[in-house]
Amino acid sequence: QSALTQPASVSGSPGQSITISCTGTSSDVGGYNSVSWYQQHPDKAPKLIIYDVIKRPSGVSYRFSGSKSGNTASLAISGLQAEDEAEYYCSTFTSSSSYVFGTGTKVTVL
Amino acid sequence: EVQLVQSGGGLVRPGRSLRLSCAASGFTFDDYAMHWVRQVPGKGLEWVSSISRDSGSLGYADSVSGRFVISRDNAKSVLYLQMNSLRPEDTAFYFCARGRQGSWGFNWFDPWGQGSPVSISS
Numbered sequence: 001q002s003a004l005t006q007p008a009s010v011s012g013s014p015g016q017s018i019t020i021s022c023t024g025t026s027s028d029v030g031g032y033n034s035v036s037w038y039q040q041h042p043d044k045a046p047k048l049i050i051y052d053v054i055k056r057p058s059g060v061s062y063r064f065s066g067s068k069s070g071n072t073a074s075l076a077i078s079g080l081q082a083e084d085e086a087e088y089y090c091s092t093f094t095s096s097s098s099y100v101f102g103t104g105t106k107v108t109v110l
Numbered sequence: 111e112v113q114l115v116q117s118g119g120g121l122v123r124p125g126r127s128l129r130l131s132c133a134a135s136g137f138t139f140d141d142y143a144m145h146w147v148r149q150v151p152g153k154g155l156e157w158v159s160s161i162s163r164d165s166g167s168l169g170y171a172d173s174v175s176g177r178f179v180i181s182r183d184n185a186k187s188v189l190y191l192q193m194n195s196l197r198p199e200d201t202a203f204y205f206c207a208r209g210r211q212g213s214w215g216f217n218w219f220d221p222w223g224q225g226s227p228v229s230i231s232s
Contacts, residue, residue, distance in 0.1 A: 001172075003154065036218040038155070045205055046147075046155065048220035057220060089155050093216045097169055099145075099157035 004029060004090055004102040011108040012080045020105045022073040022090030028100055030071035034093040037066060037075045041086045050075060077107070085109045112136040112221055114206050119226030126196055130226050132189040132206030140164070140184035143209035143217055146191050148202040149225075158204070159191065160214035169214055174200075196230045203227055 005023040012018040022029065022037075029035060035053045038046035048057055050066035053073060063078045073092075077084055090102035118130040132144070146158040159180040160169040168180055179192040189206050203225040209217035 032216065034216045034218075038219070045222035045225055046219070047222070048218055051218035051220070091155070091157075091219070097215065098171060099160070099217075101147075101155040101157065104154045 001028075001094055001096055001098055001100045004092070004100055006088075006090060006102040006105045008103070009106045009108065011110055012077075013110045014080055014082065016080050017076060017078040018080060018107065020075045020077075020088055020090075020107070022075070022102045024071050024073075024092065024100070026071060027095040028071075028092050029068065029073050029090075031095055032093055033068070035066065035068060035073040036091050037064075038089045038091065039084075039086045040089065046089065080109055082109050112208070114208065114221060114223035116204075116206055116223040116226045119204065119228050121229045121231065122196055123232050124197055124230055127192065127194045128196060128228060129193065130191040130204055130206075130228070132191075132223050134187045134189065134208070137208070139182075139187035141211050143212060143214035144180075144182060144189045145207045145209050145214065145217065145219055146180060146189075146204060147207060147219065147222075148200075148204045148228075150202045156202075160209065160217070161189070162214050163212055167214060193228070196228075198230045201228060201230050 037050040040046040115133045145160045161180045177195045181190045206223040207219035
């Protein structure tokens with residue numbers, strides 16, 4: 001199972017909005033509404049920020065939102081803040097009864 | 111507070127074995143599927159293995175199938191990963207994570223343990 005494709009890096013100024021894409025196939029992203037997103041700060045464990053494509057766990061900022069179209073899922077961050085600078089990963093269940101993660105995207109707040 | 115505390119990492123020689131543990135607290139452990147995910151330092155995340163709430167269904171990545179065994183002790187609220195025939199490419203931080211209630215499919219991972227470093231080298 002190949003990793004889902006994410007841009008290596010995305011940047012934005014404070015207050016701006018950015019979007020991170022996560023592209024897979026009809027056997028993973030496109031096949032199920034099971035996409036989740038994780039935020040990972042350096043030397044920390046990942047933190048769930050979106051699950052089931054669009055759902056936000058309790059305590060996660062409303063500035064994070066998810067969507068999906070075809071084989072591509074997206075994570076949007078609005079009102080970018082310094083604390084949003086981190087690595088972001090998507091993940092989904094697959095038709096092979098396994099999980100696959102994205103390649104990761106480094107978000108830089110300029 | 112939901113918490114996962116890991117133990118058991120270390121440095122071992124190729125071909126040897128190691129067992130990781132993940133002690134859960136703050137939730138009803140036997141209601142939830144559990145997972146292991148690993149990460150080579152500076153690299154991305156890789157799913158390793160999953161187990162249903164009752165141990166009735168297990169899943170493994172191809173890279174570890176036949177060498178790693180996932181298990182759980184619901185009475186003790188502990189998740190395990192027995193790693194056998196270890197290879198240098200198994201070197202990584204290993205994270206345990208809680209899934210959703212019931213089966214291990216169509217899950218998300220939340221929360222995560224603090225990670226256990228595993229280094230395989232001669």
